[in-house]
Amino acid sequence: xxxxxxxxxxxxxGLALGDDETKIAxxxxxxxxxxxxxxxxxxxxxxxxxxxxxxxxxxxxxxxxNEKYNKFIGELKKRIKxxxxxxxxxxxxxxxxxxxxxxxxKAPRDAIAAMLxxxxxxxxx
Numbered sequence: 220x221x222x223x224x225x226x227x228x229x230x231x232x233g234l235a236l237g238d239d240e241t242k243i244a245x246x247x248x249x250x251x252x253x254x255x256x257x258x259x260x261x262x263x264x265x266x267x268x269x270x271x272x273x274x275x276x277x278x279x280x281x282x283x284x285n286e287k288y289n290k291f292i293g294e295l296k297k298r299i300k301x302x303x304x305x306x307x308x309x310x311x312x313x314x315x316x317x318x319x320x321x322x323x324x325k326a327p328r329d330a331i332a333a334m335l336x337x338x339x340x341x342x343x344x
Contacts, residue, residue, distance in 0.1 A: 223247075223265040224337025225256065226308065226329050227273075227291055232256055233329025235337045236263060239344065244337035246326035253291070257298050266301055271308025271336040306340045308332070 224244055226233035231251060237244035247263075250256050260268065270292065273285055296303060326334075 220266045221264055222337055222341065223256075223260055223263065223268050224333040224340070225268060225270040226332035226336055227270060227288060228329060229287055231329050233327065233331070233333035234259055235330060235334035236265075237334075237337045237341050239341070242341045242344075244334045244341055246330035246334045249327045249329050253294055253298065256295070260299055260301070267304060268295070268299065268301060269304045269306050269337050269340045270295070271332070272305040273308060304340060306336055308336050 220239045222237045222239070222244075224233075224235035224237065226235075231249050232253075232255070233249055234247040234256065235244045236247045247259070250259065259265070273288055292303070292305075
């Protein structure tokens with residue numbers, strides 16, 4: 220089974236690919252729109268999408284508080300007919316910044332964050 224990891228940010232969407240055979244996620248690319256995400260899902264024959272869930276602690280409860288994120292998830296569900304899993308993304312952007320590499324060798328931060336989200340999911344299945 221092929222998976223697409225998504226690190227959603229308002230202006231760009233980090234993507235990573237992985238599979239259940241190797242259970243290894245790799246940075247793929249940064250998309251600028253939902254259309255690009257949908258095309259990547261079709262082109263890469265993805266069977267499950269794993270989207271980072273931006274949790275915030277509010278009144279001692281973990282909640283998704285970003286309306287634009289919720290709209291993105293709703294639109295994604297309308298466009299694709301494969302399972303969408305939400306996975307805690309806290310600290311993935313900071314972890315992505317900590318990975319070594321140079322501007323020439325390092326994948327974009329958002330694609331690395333998507334890789335970390337997807338890898339965390341693959342490690343749990």
